[in-house]
Amino acid sequence: MRIALPDITIQEVAPRDGLQIEQEWVETSDKIRLINSLSAIGFSRIEVSSFVSPTVVPSLRDATEVFAGIARRPGTIYTALIPNRRGAELALTARADELNFVMSASEAHNRANMNMTHARSLASLAEIAKSAHEAGALVNATVATAFGCPFEGGQPLEKVLEIVRRYLNLGADGITLADTTGMANPKQVSQLVSETLKLIPADKLTLHFHNTRGLGLVNAMAAYDVGARRFDAALGGLGGCPFAPGATGNVCTEDFVNLCDEIGLTTGLELQRLIELSRWLPKLVGHEVSGQIAKAGRPLDLHPLPERLQSSA
Amino acid sequence: MRIALPDITIQEVAPRDGLQIEQEWVETSDKIRLINSLSAIGFSRIEVSSFVSPTVVPSLRDATEVFAGIARRPGTIYTALIPNRRGAELALTARADELNFVMSASEAHNRANMNMTHARSLASLAEIAKSAHEAGALVNATVATAFGCPFEGGQPLEKVLEIVRRYLNLGADGITLADTTGMANPKQVSQLVSETLKLIPADKLTLHFHNTRGLGLVNAMAAYDVGARRFDAALGGLGGCPFAPGATGNVCTEDFVNLCDEIGLTTGLELQRLIELSRWLPKLVGHEVSGQIAKAGRPLDLHPLPERLQSSA
Numbered sequence: 064m065r066i067a068l069p070d071i072t073i074q075e076v077a078p079r080d081g082l083q084i085e086q087e088w089v090e091t092s093d094k095i096r097l098i099n100s101l102s103a104i105g106f107s108r109i110e111v112s113s114f115v116s117p118t119v120v121p122s123l124r125d126a127t128e129v130f131a132g133i134a135r136r137p138g139t140i141y142t143a144l145i146p147n148r149r150g151a152e153l154a155l156t157a158r159a160d161e162l163n164f165v166m167s168a169s170e171a172h173n174r175a176n177m178n179m180t181h182a183r184s185l186a187s188l189a190e191i192a193k194s195a196h197e198a199g200a201l202v203n204a205t206v207a208t209a210f211g212c213p214f215e216g217g218q219p220l221e222k223v224l225e226i227v228r229r230y231l232n233l234g235a236d237g238i239t240l241a242d243t244t245g246m247a248n249p250k251q252v253s254q255l256v257s258e259t260l261k262l263i264p265a266d267k268l269t270l271h272f273h274n275t276r277g278l279g280l281v282n283a284m285a286a287y288d289v290g291a292r293r294f295d296a297a298l299g300g301l302g303g304c305p306f307a308p309g310a311t312g313n314v315c316t317e318d319f320v321n322l323c324d325e326i327g328l329t330t331g332l333e334l335q336r337l338i339e340l341s342r343w344l345p346k347l348v349g350h351e352v353s354g355q356i357a358k359a360g361r362p363l364d365l366h367p368l369p370e371r372l373q374s375s376a
Numbered sequence: 377m378r379i380a381l382p383d384i385t386i387q388e389v390a391p392r393d394g395l396q397i398e399q400e401w402v403e404t405s406d407k408i409r410l411i412n413s414l415s416a417i418g419f420s421r422i423e424v425s426s427f428v429s430p431t432v433v434p435s436l437r438d439a440t441e442v443f444a445g446i447a448r449r450p451g452t453i454y455t456a457l458i459p460n461r462r463g464a465e466l467a468l469t470a471r472a473d474e475l476n477f478v479m480s481a482s483e484a485h486n487r488a489n490m491n492m493t494h495a496r497s498l499a500s501l502a503e504i505a506k507s508a509h510e511a512g513a514l515v516n517a518t519v520a521t522a523f524g525c526p527f528e529g530g531q532p533l534e535k536v537l538e539i540v541r542r543y544l545n546l547g548a549d550g551i552t553l554a555d556t557t558g559m560a561n562p563k564q565v566s567q568l569v570s571e572t573l574k575l576i577p578a579d580k581l582t583l584h585f586h587n588t589r590g591l592g593l594v595n596a597m598a599a600y601d602v603g604a605r606r607f608d609a610a611l612g613g614l615g616g617c618p619f620a621p622g623a624t625g626n627v628c629t630e631d632f633v634n635l636c637d638e639i640g641l642t643t644g645l646e647l648q649r650l651i652e653l654s655r656w657l658p659k660l661v662g663h664e665v666s667g668q669i670a671k672a673g674r675p676l677d678l679h680p681l682p683e684r685l686q687s688s689a
Contacts, residue, residue: 171681171685174685175681175682175685211675211676213678213679214678214679214680214681215678216676216678217676245672245675246675246676248635248638248639248675249597249635249639250638250639250640251638274668275668275672276631276634276668276669276672276675277593277628277631277634277635277667277668277669278593278631278635280590280591280593280594281593281594281597281635284562284594284597304672306672306673306679307671307672307673308671309664309671310668310671310672311668315590318589318590318591321589321590322561322562322590322591322594325561325563325564326561326562326563327563351622354590355587355588355589355590355623355624356589356590358620358621358622358623359558359588359589359617359619359620359623360619360620362524362558362559362561362589363524363529363530363559365526365527365528365529366526366527366619367527368484368488368527369488372484372487372488
């Protein structure tokens with residue numbers, strides 16, 4: 064049986080990119096419950112956790128336990144973010160279906176975030192891809208800060224494209240362009256996505272936008288308009304940026320699904336179930352989250368007239 | 377001397393649509409200070425207050441005092457929202473440069489919000505336009521709930537266009553299509569704006585979007601793409617919707633200006649000054665506001681590298 068692809072594929076990253084910045088510890092059992100609930104809603108990909116230094120990202124130090132505890136739905140790819148070979152080994156041992164390798168376009172950001180030069184990051188990717196493929200896993204390679212770096216500023220388009228070419232040559236099965244700190248604008252998105260789609264087909268390219276400056280969905284629409292079809296998003300708009308306290312995080316999954324529903328693009332995801340799950344998040348993380356549709360309801364969830372205007376029966 | 381029009385004209389509505397929903401009283405002197413600061417930044421239009429029943433909107437019951445207290449910058453049009461003849465009289469007495477007449481496309485919403493039928497609202501507009509023009513004031517006419525009503529749901533396109541035609545016949549100088557409770561989507565926006573621009577030129581049409589479901593800027597871009605050039609927005613994204621507690625309000629002025637700056641569209645407004653003024657708002661209204669750019673900073677406000685990575689001089 065073949066299942067028709069939706070018009071837009073939304074991949075859920077709340078368990079990883081959403082939770083990684085949370086200051087309060089989220090119990091392993093709650094993380095597993097979140098992921099199992101997301102699986103039940105039918106996401107094709109869920110980024111489960113990351114295998115990075117527990118000193119640097121203590122909130123995800125239970126990655127192995129989370130991978131061991133989740134129920135795996137056939138048809139969902141369970142991804143682990145990894146920065147290096149050591150992370151890749153741990154992720155494969157945990158039976159991740161896909162490794163999401165990350166390097167920043169910006170050298171400064173790659174050193175700050177991964178403590179590695181480009182040369183060292185890229186050298187590790189070839190080996191990571193080999194071990195992953197031997198284990199039957201996929202490798203996605205992410206260009207972080209592809210739309211701008213908080214230390215260096217704008218990143219030249221040709222530099223980002225050259226990294227994409229290197230990734231493909233080194234064995235990446237898929238590519239993500241990530242707007243790590245929410246610096247992208249729709250004009251830049253149109254240009255970079257158009258150029259990248261000359262190198263890889265749309266079903267291999269993911270756009271990962273943050274809503275740090277309120278432009279997450281604007282950028283997603285700009286990417287869609289030039290042919291992008293795969294997007295990361297986080298339930299409730301979880302996530303954030305260390306340089307923007309109080310600002311919003313990832314593009315919000317249910318807000319994005321609502322947008323798609325409203326303009327007639329299929330996602331294969333049921334909005335009402337996302338809203339219900341999202342309404343649990345403030346309890347899970349201990350604070351309000353930035354997603355809007357879970358607060359406002361769907362556009363056509365109508366309200367009763369004020370009583371004074373209701374005709375008596 | 378002729379001044380070139382900006383690519384996009386952003387009209388500031390925070391003093392009216394932003395403050396009207398606030399529960400805590402904002403002092404008249406603070407309202408005046410806000411409006412004077414907005415004037416100094418150079419907005420071409422500022423919606424100062426509304427002349428409506430003080431029982432229904434107690435937060436704006438000082439409309440006359442606010443109009444009397446502001447310093448009027450030559451080149452700025454100071455607007456008053458009015459629902460009826462009585463409001464129009466008060467607004468003209470207060471020397472409003474423009475009356476913004478409002479009627480909802482939805483009969484149910486018009487009754488709930490204005491306590492009037494369409495017939496009664498429209499009958500008043502002809503007289504309002506006459507008195508305004510005699511006094512040398514402009515009349516803008518707003519179609520509230522043009523993109524959907526929280527009681528009735530979707531509004532037929534032809535019904536909205538018919539109201540626009542009636543408004544023009546009754547003497548309106550400008551038209552606003554308002555997404556009063558944030559129900560619009562970009563597909564619908566493209567259609568309605570395209571059709572409306574067959575009835576009036578772009579410099580007479582304002583789009584008023586709310587960000588209730590996270591789509592404010594997406595809808596603004598969709599409207600721009602089919603020719604709209606005038607938009608309402610509120611500093612800090614002030615405002616809200618009684619049906620969506622905790623949800624965001626109007627499109628945020630400084631987030632919109634940042635978007636325009638980033639894609640090379642002129643607004644004539646200086647982003648840094650807007651950000652500085654917006655950072656005063658949480659103190660003014662006693663709570664956080666939803667605008668993002670005031671929290672995150674401009675995309676190219678760069679950050680220093682972590683100390684461990686800075687080379688010693």
